[in-house]
Amino acid sequence: AQKVTQAQTEISVVEKEDVTLDCVYETRDTTYYLFWYKQPPSGELVFLIRRNSFDEQNEISGRYSWNFQKSTSSFNFTITASQVVDSAVYFCALSEAGRDDKIIFGKGTRLHILP
Amino acid sequence: NAGVTQTPKFRVLKTGQSMTLLCAQDMNHEYMYWYRQDPGMGLRLIHYSVGEGTTAKGEVPDGYNVSRLKKQNFLLGLESAAPSQTSVYFCASRDGHPKDEKLFFGSGTQLSVL
Numbered sequence: 001a002q003k004v005t006q007a008q009t010e011i012s013v014v015e016k017e018d019v020t021l022d023c024v025y026e027t028r029d030t031t032y033y034l035f036w037y038k039q040p041p042s043g044e045l046v047f048l049i050r051r052n053s054f055d056e057q058n059e060i061s062g063r064y065s066w067n068f069q070k071s072t073s074s075f076n077f078t079i080t081a082s083q084v085v086d087s088a089v090y091f092c093a094l095s096e097a098g099r100d101d102k103i104i105f106g107k108g109t110r111l112h113i114l115p
Numbered sequence: 116n117a118g119v120t121q122t123p124k125f126r127v128l129k130t131g132q133s134m135t136l137l138c139a140q141d142m143n144h145e146y147m148y149w150y151r152q153d154p155g156m157g158l159r160l161i162h163y164s165v166g167e168g169t170t171a172k173g174e175v176p177d178g179y180n181v182s183r184l185k186k187q188n189f190l191l192g193l194e195s196a197a198p199s200q201t202s203v204y205f206c207a208s209r210d211g212h213p214k215d216e217k218l219f220f221g222s223g224t225q226l227s228v229l
Contacts, residue, residue, distance in 0.1 A: 009155070035217065045205065045220040091158060093218075101146060101165050101211065102173060103218060107157035 002027045004094050006106035013082055014114050021077045021109045023092030029053075031097035034068065034075045039089040039108070048090075051075065079111075087113045117141050121206050121221035128196045128228045136191040136224050138206030146211040147189035148218065149173075149181065151202040158205065164189055165211065196228045 003026040013019045025034065036048040049059060051068050059066045063080045079086050089110045095103045119140045128134055138147065148163040150173075160173030164183040178200060180192045189208075193200060203225050207218040 006157075037218075043203075043223055045207075045218075047217045050217055093158075101171075102160055102163065103148065103207075104160060104174070105150070105158040107155065 002029075002032075002094050002096055002102065002104050004092050004104055004106035006090075006092055006109050008109045009107070010110045010112070012112040012114060015084055016081050018078060018080050019082055019111065021079075021090050021092075021111065023075045023077065023106060025073050025075065025092070025094045027073075027094060027096055029096040029098050033095040033097070035093040035095070035103075036066065036075075036077050037091045037093065037105075039091065041088070045091075048077075082113045084113045084115055087111060119206055119208055119219050119221040121204075121224050123224060124222065125225045126227070128193075128226065130197060130228060132196050133192070133194050134196065134226075135193075136204055136206075136226075138189045138191070138208075138221060139187055140189075140208040140219070141187065142208065142210070142219065143186070144208035144210050144219070145186075146209045147183065148207045148209075149179075149189065149191045150205045150207065151175065151200075152205060152223075153202050161191065161204075198228045200226065201228045202226060 005024045032053045034051045038046045065078045067076045089108045091108045092106045122137045149161040150158040162181040164170045167186040170181045182190045206221040209216045
């Protein structure tokens with residue numbers, strides 16, 4: 001069965017610091033998809049990135065970067081030079097390409113960026 | 116473009132009452148999902164549907180029923196509400212083709228069961 005673990009429940013950093021959010025996943029499928037979503041204090045869920053299991057290239061989007069390592073079953077998210085607006089709950093999610101069409105989320109990491 | 120619309124946005128129920136949450140999407144998506152969000156528990160999948168007339172159980176299906184009579188609508192029912200069902204409920208949809216398509220979420224329904 002698929003599983004997503006976000007071991008960091010809550011993180012606080014001072015503005016402009018870099019911060020990494022960890023995501024470890026479990027799956028039996030060889031083809032699968034990983035996602036990150038952001039939930040700001042307003043409550044909506046905002047898509048950040050998706051990655052399929054055949055693409056291990058790291059991705060950078062502005063201050064955001066993602067490190068996908070199949071060897072450790074991890075898909076970590078780094079925010080560089082954090083800003084107060086980055087304060088939110090961040091969720092990692094997993095979807096398998098097999099017959100099961102579930103999308104399973106981790107418990108989320110609440111990130112506080114302190115001014 | 117409305118996207119995914121959930122109704123109602125807020126609801127208070129007494130224990131034992133029933134209600135239906137409606138999710139409507141206008142993107143012609145095949146797949147629809149119901150999640151609940153509780154503090155410290157993240158988003159947990161209740162039920163989902165991969166097409167009109169089909170439904171499947173997620174991680175926490177007990178106490179809920181769903182129906183997908185029309186492609187654009189996915190209903191979540193609580194037959195006899197319990198305080199443990201106090202939560203924020205999110206509906207989501209995606210095309211599903213290819214399977215790495217992202218989810219589009221509704222704005223959520225805050226449900227309190229007293």
